Amino acid sequence: MSTGCCRSSGSGCRGRVAVHDPIEDIEVHLLLEALYRRYHYDFRHYAQASIRRRLRQARQQLGYASFSLLQDAVLRDETLLPRLLDYLTVQVSEMFRDPSYFRAIREMIVPHLRTYPSLKIWIAGCSAGEELHSFAILLKEEGLLDRTILYATDINPVALEAAASGIYALDRIRTFTQNHQRSGGKSSLSDYYTAAYGRAVFDKSLRARVVFSDHSLVTDAVFAEMQFISCRNVMIYFDRPLQDRAIGLFRESLARKGFLGLGSKENLRFSAHFQAFDEYVAGEKIYQRRAA
Template sequence: MHNKIEDIEVRLFLEAIYLKYHYDFRGYAMASIKRRLFQARDHFGCRSISMLQDMVLHEEAMLGALMSYLTVQVSELFRDPAYFRAIREKVVPHLKTYPSLKVWIAGCSTGEELYSFAILFREEGLEERTLFYATDINQDSLRKAEAGVYDLDRMRLFTENHRLSGGKTSLADYYTAAYGAATFDKSLRKHVVFSDHSLVTDAVFAETQFVSCRNVLIYFNRDLQNRAVALFADSLSRKGFLGLGAKETLRFTDHHYKFDEFARDERLYQKREAA
C-alpha cells in the first residue's frame, strides 16, 4: 500500500512541476525518477514527496536545486574513448567533405561532451567550419558548461580518455590550472551556442550533420525515446550521423528504419538517404 501511495505522489509531483514550471518529466522511466526524487526528498528533509511538492510549488528558488536531482549530471571528457576514436577514424573523413558543419550535443549537462567534441574537431581541422549547439533543460548545468571549469583532480582521467580516443595533442594545451580547478580555454567556445532545449517538448531548431545524445534516452520511457529519435532524424541532413550511449540502441524505437548502423559497437548510426 505504501508503494502505491508513493507512486501516486510521484505522478502528482511530476504533474505539478509540469503545470507550474513547464518542465515535463512525466515520460521519464518511473524507477529512475522515483529513485532521484527520494534522494531529493531526503536531502531537503521532507517526510514525503507531497511535502517536497509543497516546497517546490511555493518556493521558486527550490526548482534549481531540484533540477540537479531530476537531470543527469554524470559525465567526463572523452567518456567511452572508443566512441571518440570511431568518430575520429570513421566519421571525420565524411564530415571533411562538407564546407560547413552543425553539430548538436543534446543533453550537454555540464559540458564535458561539448569540450570533447570541440577539442577533437580542432585536432582534426574541422573546428573553424563547425557550429556547435550545446543544449540542456537544466539552466545551472548550461552555466557550468559555459564556464568550462572542472575539478583539477578529474584531469588525470580526462587526459587518459583523451589519449585513448586518439588525441593528437596534450589535453593540458586546452586548459589552465589554478586553485584546484582546471579552466578550459574560452577559444573552445568560440563556435558554440548554448541553449535551453527540451527533447520532451521542444521542436527541431536546425539542420545538423552530427547529433550526439548519450546516456539520455535510457532515462526516457518508450514514447519519449520515440519522440527524441524522431527529432534527431528530422534534424539530421541526408547521411548525417547520430551517436548514442553505450547502453542505448535504436533497434526498439519506431524510427530505427531511418538509420543504418555505422559503427555498431560504438553506437554510431548514419541516417539513410531516403529516410
C-alpha cells in the first residue's frame, strides 16, 4: 500500500500515513473473481483485511509486481494455484491445541458419544491434520475409534496430502506431547508415532477410518449427518454473511443434539442460527444443537 505525506498549513510534513489505493481494490476484486471462475475457489467473502494481507504476501513472495500480473499468471498456469492457496489458507495448528478444549470433549462430550452405536465426526478445515490426529488419539484412548468415521476436509489439496501422510517435524513433538498430557491423555503420545530422520510418523491405524475430502464451506453442501463437528479458527477469516452460511451448513449436518466446537475467538452469538444451539461448554465454545 502506498504512503503519502501529511500536510498542514505552516507545519510541513508531520509523518507518513497510509493512502487508500482504489486501483488495488479493483485488482484484488478481479483476482478473487478469477480464482472463483477458473478454479471454483471462492475467497470473495473472506474478511477483506485478512485476505488483502495474505495476497500482498503472496504477490511479494511469488515475485509479481502487481495483482494484475499475479492474476494473469495463475489463470494461465495451473501449477501456480497450490502455491497461492498456501498463502490464502491458514495452515497453522498443533496437536491438542488448546488442551482444555480436548479435556472438555473427553470429560463432557464423550459420555454422550458412547450412547451411539456408530459415530461420524467432521473436522472442517483440517489443515495438515494436527487436529484430526488429536481426535483419533482421544477416541482411541476412550475406546471409540473403531466405531467412528472421521471426515477430514479442507480446500487446500496440499494440506490434505500432508494430513493423510501423518508426518510432522520431530521438533514439534515436545509441544504436541505437553498438550496431550494437559488434555487428559491416558497414554504416552510416543505410543502413536515412530521417530526417524527428524520426522515423527504417526501410525496408519489412526487414519484407517478417516475420509479425506476437498470441501468448501463457501460453496459446498451437506454430505453426512454428524454427531460432532469441530471447526476451529476458520470462520474468523470469513465475513458475517459467510459465517452464517457455514454455521447453517453445520446446523444441517448435525444430528439432533449433536455437538459443534469452535475456536476460542469464535462464537454463535451474532449468528442467524444462534437459536438452534445451546451453549454446552461455554468456556470452550462447544455448542449442542437443539432437538427441535
